Amino acid sequence: MAAMHPQYIVDEKEQRKAVILPESEWKQILDELEELDDIRAYDKAVSKK
Template structure:
């Protein structure tokens, strides 16, 4: 992403209370945060020791449970 172009909003005492970012920088930050969340979820799933099943099978089981309701 490189250097962020940012501006700060300050209160009357000069304390920074908000940040202004170009929308492209903001969107890139959101994308990276989402990627980090995905990595954390993957790591947690791997560490859980739960049984691994194929995605298609999981969908079929979820749909079957939904149909039973």
């Protein structure tokens, strides 16, 4: 995974409450999650044989 450049939204106590990412980085995360989901589905199907 490439380097991420998050920005944080914090509350009055400086506790992180939300993250803002550039759209390109968010799309990369979604693509990688989809690939991981496919890998898990494949592994599950193969283990049932």
